[in-house]
Amino acid sequence: MEIKRMVPILLPKDPDLLATVQTFQQVQQELSGSCYNKGGKPLGAIALQHKCYDSVKGKLSAQMTISAIRLVAATYKTAKSSQKPITKPFDFRRARALFLVGQRGRDADFRADGTLSIWTVGGRKRLNYQVPKALQYIFSKALEIDSLTVIEHDGKLVGRVRVTLEAPEPKGIxxxxxxxxxxxxxxxxxxxxxxxxxxxLSTKVRNHRTHKTRSRLHKKLATRKAEKKDTRSCRRLLKRLSRRQGNRTRTFCSQVAKQLVDWxxxxxxxxxxxxxxxxxxxxxxxxxxxxxxxxxxxxxxxxxxxxxxxxxxxxxxxxxxxxxxxxxxxxxxxxxxxxxxxxxxxxxxxxxxxxxxxxxxxxxxxxxxxxxxxxxxxxxxxxxxxxxxxxxxxxxxxxxxxx
Structure with missing residues (x-):
C-alpha cells in the first residue's frame, strides 16, 4: 500500500529563490480577483486558465503558472465545499510557491549528490538542503518525490516535500x-x-492561561487604538502567543497518537x-x-x-x-x-x-x-x-x- 507524507527541509536564503516565491505569491494575488468573479460563481481551474493565462504568463515558468492557477481555483472550491461565505477576493498573504517534482513536473529535482536543482526567476540553480535527523529515514525510503512547497517564514526559506512511501497492507483483527x-x-x-x-488537563490549563493573557492584551490594544497610539508591541505579542499555542497543540496531538499506536x-x-x-x-x-x-x-x-x-x-x-x-x-x-x-x-x-x-x-x-x-x-x-x-x-x- 502506498501512502503520502510531508517532510520539512531547510533551504538556504537564496535571493533568486526568494524572488521566485514572492513572484508566485503576486501571481496568485492577481488571479484571485478574476477567480472571485463578482456577481457569479467562482471560476474553476480551466475557466480561470482560459481567462487569465495570457495576462500572467512570462513572470514564472509555464508549469508554475499553471500550478498557481490551479491553487487559486482550489482555494475557492474548498471554501465553497466548506460552506464558507465568499464575500470578497481572497488575499494570499503568505509567500509560498509550489514546485512539481518527478513524473508530474520538472520545476525541481533532488539529485543523487544531495543537492536540489530548482527553477528560479534567475535561472536554474543547485542548492544545498537539510533534512531533520528524525525524518531522514522517511526521506530515504521515499518511492517517489511528488512536489516541493517553499515558504518564506521569518526571513527564512522552509521547504515541505511531499513523498510517496510503501506501507504494509492493513490487517484489522x-x-x-x-x-x-x-x-x-x-x-x-x-x-x-x-x-x-x-x-x-495540563494542555487545557495552559490554553486557559494563554486565553487570559490574550484577553488582557486585546483590552490593552483597544485602549491604545482609542488613544491613537502605536500598538505594534501588542500585535507582535498576540501573534507570538497564537503561534505558541498552535505549536503546543500540534506537538501534543502527535505525542498522543504516538503513545496510542505504541500501546x-x-x-x-x-x-x-x-x-x-x-x-x-x-x-x-x-x-x-x-x-x-x-x-x-x-x-x-x-x-x-x-x-x-x-x-x-x-x-x-x-x-x-x-x-x-x-x-x-x-x-x-x-x-x-x-x-x-x-x-x-x-x-x-x-x-x-x-x-x-x-x-x-x-x-x-x-x-x-x-x-x-x-x-x-x-x-x-x-x-x-x-x-x-x-x-x-x-x-x-x-x-x-x-x-
Missing amino acids: HPVGIDLNETNILVAVDADDRELFISG VKPNSVLVFEDLKMPKVSKKLRVAKGAKRRLSQWEHHLIRLNVTNKAQERGMVIEYVNPRYTSQHCSKCGLRGKRKRHRFECPHCGHLDHADKNAAINIRNRYTVLRSQGGESQSVGSEAQEKSEGKPRHQSQVTDRKYP
Whole structure:
C-alpha cells in the first residue's frame, strides 16, 4: 500500500529563490480577483486558465503558472465545499510557491549528490538542503518525490516535500475502542480489556492561561487604538502567543497518537466515534467559554495523527455511530446515569469510569456489527448510504462508519 507524507527541509536564503516565491505569491494575488468573479460563481481551474493565462504568463515558468492557477481555483472550491461565505477576493498573504517534482513536473529535482536543482526567476540553480535527523529515514525510503512547497517564514526559506512511501497492507483483527474527551483527551480499551488513559488537563490549563493573557492584551490594544497610539508591541505579542499555542497543540496531538499506536497490539482496528461537531451559532446562548473550549478541542487533529501513524504500521481506522455511547451501560446495554467521570447503571448496578464505559461501548458496537455484517459507507458519501456488506479495511485515507 502506498501512502503520502510531508517532510520539512531547510533551504538556504537564496535571493533568486526568494524572488521566485514572492513572484508566485503576486501571481496568485492577481488571479484571485478574476477567480472571485463578482456577481457569479467562482471560476474553476480551466475557466480561470482560459481567462487569465495570457495576462500572467512570462513572470514564472509555464508549469508554475499553471500550478498557481490551479491553487487559486482550489482555494475557492474548498471554501465553497466548506460552506464558507465568499464575500470578497481572497488575499494570499503568505509567500509560498509550489514546485512539481518527478513524473508530474520538472520545476525541481533532488539529485543523487544531495543537492536540489530548482527553477528560479534567475535561472536554474543547485542548492544545498537539510533534512531533520528524525525524518531522514522517511526521506530515504521515499518511492517517489511528488512536489516541493517553499515558504518564506521569518526571513527564512522552509521547504515541505511531499513523498510517496510503501506501507504494509492493513490487517484489522483486534478491535480497540477509543473515546476522545476534553479532560481525559483519549481513553482506549482493547479486546483484552486493557486500558489506556491519556490526560489533556495540563494542555487545557495552559490554553486557559494563554486565553487570559490574550484577553488582557486585546483590552490593552483597544485602549491604545482609542488613544491613537502605536500598538505594534501588542500585535507582535498576540501573534507570538497564537503561534505558541498552535505549536503546543500540534506537538501534543502527535505525542498522543504516538503513545496510542505504541500501546495497541499489531494488526489492531482503531475504532473512533464518527463525530461531526457543528459550529456554535452566534445567536445561540451558551455557557461562558463554551465556544472557545469547543474550538480548542483537538479531536480532529488527534484522529488525523493517529491515522497517519497507524497506516505506517498496517493498522485499520474505523468509525461507528456515536449515538448513546456515553449513556448506555457497557454490561447490560440499558441507559444509565453519568455524573462527570462516574457512570452508574440503575438496572444492573454496574459502576465504572464514564470514559472507559464509552470506549467499551465503541469497541463492542464495532465488534457486533463486524460479526453481523453491518452497513459500511464512506463518511460524507451519499451515494453509498444504502450499500450493504461487511466492514472493509481502510487501505487508504477513507473514513468508514457503522450505524
